[in-house]
Amino acid sequence: MKLVRVLLLSMFMPLFSLAHAQTAWPNKAVRVVVPFPPGGNTDVIARMLATPLADEYGQQFIIDNRGGAGGTIGADIVARANPDGYTIIVVASTYASSAAVYKLAYDPVKDIAPITLVTAGPLVLGINLSVKATNLRELIALARAKPGALTYGSSGTGGVPHLATELLRQMTKIDIVHVPYKGDTPALADLLGGHIQFFISSPLVMTPQIRAGKIRGLAVTTAQRAPALPDLPSINEAVPGYDVASWFGMWAPRGTNAEIVSRLNQSIARILKQPDVQSRLRADGVEPAHCTPEEFRRFIGEEITKWSAVVKAGNIKVD
Numbered sequence: 001m002k003l004v005r006v007l008l009l010s011m012f013m014p015l016f017s018l019a020h021a022q023t024a025w026p027n028k029a030v031r032v033v034v035p036f037p038p039g040g041n042t043d044v045i046a047r048m049l050a051t052p053l054a055d056e057y058g059q060q061f062i063i064d065n066r067g068g069a070g071g072t073i074g075a076d077i078v079a080r081a082n083p084d085g086y087t088i089i090v091v092a093s094t095y096a097s098s099a100a101v102y103k104l105a106y107d108p109v110k111d112i113a114p115i116t117l118v119t120a121g122p123l124v125l126g127i128n129l130s131v132k133a134t135n136l137r138e139l140i141a142l143a144r145a146k147p148g149a150l151t152y153g154s155s156g157t158g159g160v161p162h163l164a165t166e167l168l169r170q171m172t173k174i175d176i177v178h179v180p181y182k183g184d185t186p187a188l189a190d191l192l193g194g195h196i197q198f199f200i201s202s203p204l205v206m207t208p209q210i211r212a213g214k215i216r217g218l219a220v221t222t223a224q225r226a227p228a229l230p231d232l233p234s235i236n237e238a239v240p241g242y243d244v245a246s247w248f249g250m251w252a253p254r255g256t257n258a259e260i261v262s263r264l265n266q267s268i269a270r271i272l273k274q275p276d277v278q279s280r281l282r283a284d285g286v287e288p289a290h291c292t293p294e295e296f297r298r299f300i301g302e303e304i305t306k307w308s309a310v311v312k313a314g315n316i317k318v319d
Contacts, residue, residue: 036072070098079106083255096303101158121286122220124206145173153187203285
């Protein structure tokens with residue numbers, strides 16, 4: 001009987017060790033990859049989450065900025081990482097648009113362990129003050145009256161602001177010219193200078209300029225008006241069926257332990273309920289958007305399908 005007890009103990013020891021390892025997570029720093037340079041919206045969201053996560057778990061959540069190729073370089077790093085719970089990523093809505101325009105070495109839906117959607121909100125369409133349009137219908141009419149005369153900027157070919165404008169072009173059948181930039185800042189500078197006529201970007205970029213009277217805000221891209229920008233109509237009001245959201249979410253490599261995923265999911269739910277966090281997000285024009293891991297997986301798939309159709313219809317290619 002003693003031998004049997006020893007054999008049984010030896011058989012179950014690995015299971016006890018595994019359970020202990022899962023319970024003990026994290027016992028060292030967790031790397032949070034941000035697939036864009038420091039200072040951008042994704043970086044801000046990641047840092048907003050990293051501090052309370054570190055406080056909750058008693059370990060550092062260290063931001064690792066790995067920008068390039070529309071966020072696909074950082075995503076590829078995480079998709080290939082050890083699924084031990086010590087590498088996670090915060091992605092933006094460009095994660096889905098990039099999947100529509102780039103040939104990826106990973107499957108953006110299957111090769112991940114989704115954790116949760118974090119925030120969602122509108123983009124904002126703003127125009128130069130010299131443009132003779134006071135609302136979106138007038139801008140569309142102006143574009144139809146002068147085919148090819150209006151130019152619009154974007155933060156880069158294949159990004160959500162570009163594809164959001166391309167979707168508007170396809171749905172309204174207007175002839176407008178795309179001018180891609182390397183980021184929001186140079187595009188906004190040229191909008192202010194009148195070198196381009198309009199630009200779709202985040203509320204964080206556009207709202208201060210609208211409130212300062214330097215550009216004219218025409219619409220938000222979500223199907224409903226944004227609570228933070230109640231005076232701006234939705235594009236959907238002039239172009240029925242139009243709906244584009246800017247969002248941020250978190251995932252880990254495929255194979256990451258489900259208990260770790262669940263713990264992070266619930267931690268982020270608690271963070272997003274904090275009044276100071278909600279105030280910060282809403283000041284930037286976005287809303288908390290927690291969901292289950294599987295809901296986030298389905299959402300990503302739907303976003304990729306939508307943008308793939310826009311890319312195909314517009315014959316959009318990234319050099």
